[in-house]
Amino acid sequence: MQKQEVTLDLSKPSYSKRGNGRLVFDGGDFTAEFPREYNAGSQINISLMFDSGETYTQYKSQYFDFTSSVKKETSRKAHSILMRVKGEGILSFCRQCGHKLDDTTLKFCPSCGMSFHPDPTETNHKPVPPVTRAKAPAQKSKGKQLASLLIIWLVVAGSVFVWYGKKQTDPMNQVEAFEEAAAQKDGKAMAALLTPAVKEMKITDDTGQQLVDYLNENPDVKEEMVKLFKEQAVTKRTADIPEEHPQLILKKGEKKWFFFDTYQYEVQPYYANIHVNFKETAITLDGKSYGTTKEDEAVIKAGPFAPGAYMLVADYKGEYGKEKTERTIDFYESLSAEASFYVEMTGNGVAVTSNRPEAILYVNGESTGKTIREMRKYGPVKRDGSVELSAVYDYPFGSGNAEPVQVKDQEKIHFDVHPDRQDVYEGLRKTIVDHTHEWIQAFENQDTSYFTHVQDDAYFARQRGYYNESSSEGKQWTGSFNYLRFDLDSLVISEENGITYASVDAEVNITGRTYSASSYDGDYIDDTSDFWTYGLKYDETAENWYIVNTTKIDGLSGSNIETIR
Template sequence: MSYCKNCGHKISEEQQFCPECGKQVEAESIPPMVGNEAPQPALKGMSRKTKMLTISAAAIAALTFGAYYMVNKTMTSPSAVVDNFIEAVQKQDVKTVKKIVNEGQIELKANEKQVQQFLTYVKDNPQVLASMSDELKEEVSLYETQGNTVQTDEVNSSYAQLKLDGKKWVLFDHYTIRVQPAYVEVTSNLEKADVYIDNQKVDTIKNADESQTVGPFLPGEHEMKLSTKGDYGTVEMKQTIESTDSDEAISADFDWGDHYVSLYSDYFDGTVFVNGKSTGKTVEELGYIGPVNLDGSVEVHAERKFGSKTKKTPAITLEGDIVEAELYFSMSDDFDDVSTEVDASDSIDEETDIEDAVRSHYNYITSDSFASAHDLFSSSRKSKVDLSDWKKGLQANISDNVTNIEVLDVDGNEARAYVEMTSYDDNNDGTHLVQEWEGYWSLVKEDGEWKLDSADLEKVDSRVE
């Protein structure tokens, strides 16, 4: 048996060419092995360059295997991914957690504010981190023992889940952390309200009183806000919601009832004004206003014409727990300033006496007791209005019907009252002249009794019946 001088391959005696390298076989053969020395044909016949290349390739292979082992162990293995995540959460490392969370999410992309809220929630609730860590380590054990055959539903993760997500850099299995997103069931008795979570708009309420799923968002404590643009400005309601590992769904119920204020008045035909601007509707037509903010930013009052003058009610500020705005024209001081304060019970008695004086005057006219009606005039008015002449002007009168009377103010011995009255006169042809009057009577107190002093009445309607 001989050997090829070129490559050292064994050659039988009958072979003329080397079956390995194709070199022609020379007659001289390689001397036989001496003692225990073994032939080294593979390297002996190599050039220096070939030897260096062979050694370099072996070294590169060894380094590559070592690098693969280290990368897999410290960066891409299930335990490495979980350890990096838990460490970042413990250190409150917002940027690292944000990167890990968004890499494993398909439902949402969290911003730094949301991640910070998540980390704050975990920090304030240590049991959350403990539970999350235990669950993830349990999943690491499954992947290490079962490999890629692990079913994603084998671990009931409350907060986070380890998932195999394809390959990384071609060679390595890619594992991600999927933080379980939270959702909330929102119910609102007002539709078309915009839904915000942590001041970020996420949805709009479509139907009133119907539950609507809103999300996703990261677990933790969040501020949920509903905002609607009403006729009287933008109104907002807020609630704090918190996701937990409970099986119960998160729910938020928004009732806008507290943002509606009923309207009441002694004259329901008065026009309602909000922040000085007319609504174009009466107290009766509106019934209530809302939704409105009850933070003192809204004022409401009513206006109504009494004869030739317009009277305003005091403005009511809508704030606190107000449920009804009482728009009383009788409380207005638009006409005269009241400088003398009187006891409430005395004031009521005075108002009753004033009303009685006005009503009695017209009742006496209706019953043709003209002298008694004239006697209810003040001494000043009597000096100007002669009884006989005044009586002649009332001969056709059938009745004077006072339909409304309101004492506007009382100041010592002077008072002012608003009166609405309908008079009926005989036309001597079987018909009646009906006239409606509105205006004011000024009264003075003489000898302890209220007397009619001067009138400012206007005819607002006239018809024949």
């Protein structure tokens, strides 16, 4: 329902300031006209006010227009009407003929011509001068009351504002939100609590998710962080960066609503020092390029980053070929604001293997100081044939070498290391010469114990057979060494299960004299030569070569002959 109140002066025709009705006063009679329609059941209250302030009469009607008479009394003079209207809708009628009016702004009825706004001069009544009433003292009192009420309202509103502001900005709220986000593993909620310490650092939902994952994987860290945050929330003191967990601090932020301090989790920045061994290596971290190295053993600084794991990509394109490597770096593992990470590029390297894994790798005749087993892959290496690789192994009896290999397009190089032929031959030669002298002594004394360079039971058995035959015939033998001729072309070296074997062909020339055991009668003198293939092995424990087999042959076939006399 709509409520409207208008006070109308009865001294002359008057209109409502709000246009909700008009009143024509005719000396003692008045007519109230309403250009607004009121639905059936609406109520119109009219009160006539007099000088005495009394209510002379009150007229209630359920009609849309009406005419009423005011009693004429000399002692009382009506000067105003208080008109209260309840109702809704729009409908107007001419009070003369009842014609329905659609336009409430008309001055004349289109049906009967009645004027809706009579000119005061056309009436038979003199205008009644308006009555001026002094303001009642009660109005001042009412103003004071309103002022008091306003003050009270402001005090109450201010108190509520302070209470609400403190509640909303209580730092303990942040701590509880931090715990809740971690417990629910809600990375997005956690990210909303974080603010970067430097504007260049990005805080994303992934940052928040990595934090909650880290806290749940390290519950002791979460417990210590929450404990520290609660202490800071109680003291409301901006924290220094803690040494144990420097990733976050609860810090006072900007004012809210001009009066209240806010608190936020400030994420501390991390910087990466990336050490790269090759120049011309492009570094990308977290999808952002940080440039290309201009020299070997360079350092590229990247950041700032929020705590978390990031993908580091190193892309090399240089004289050693092309190489790309990726790795994940994690700042949560570092307690320092600057963390160092090392990128070892191998370039276009080549894998190396050998039958002697302990052999030392040589590059262009220079030792690398590392074994084949340690190296496994050599690089970077140029592929234009300017680099030659080889392997050297130190045997107990001498050195061993592999054939040098030029590096071109190989992915793998195998080095067959063999003992140096000269070193092996010298060892074999000494053993065979010593053995020949021992053989003469053993035959003269018919005693195999003279043999110190033989590890062959069959050989010993054969020699004892010779001795027994000579003894049964009553014969003795004596002899002298003439020479040994070695066929160096026949030298063969092999390795099996870590044991080195070698063989060589040789001619043995000894002058021997067979005589009767009872008298030296010079029955038989022999100075012919015998040809043998001597098989030997190297005993690393004894550090010596031993004859393990002998095979009689027809002669020497090589052209590289050495004679020992």
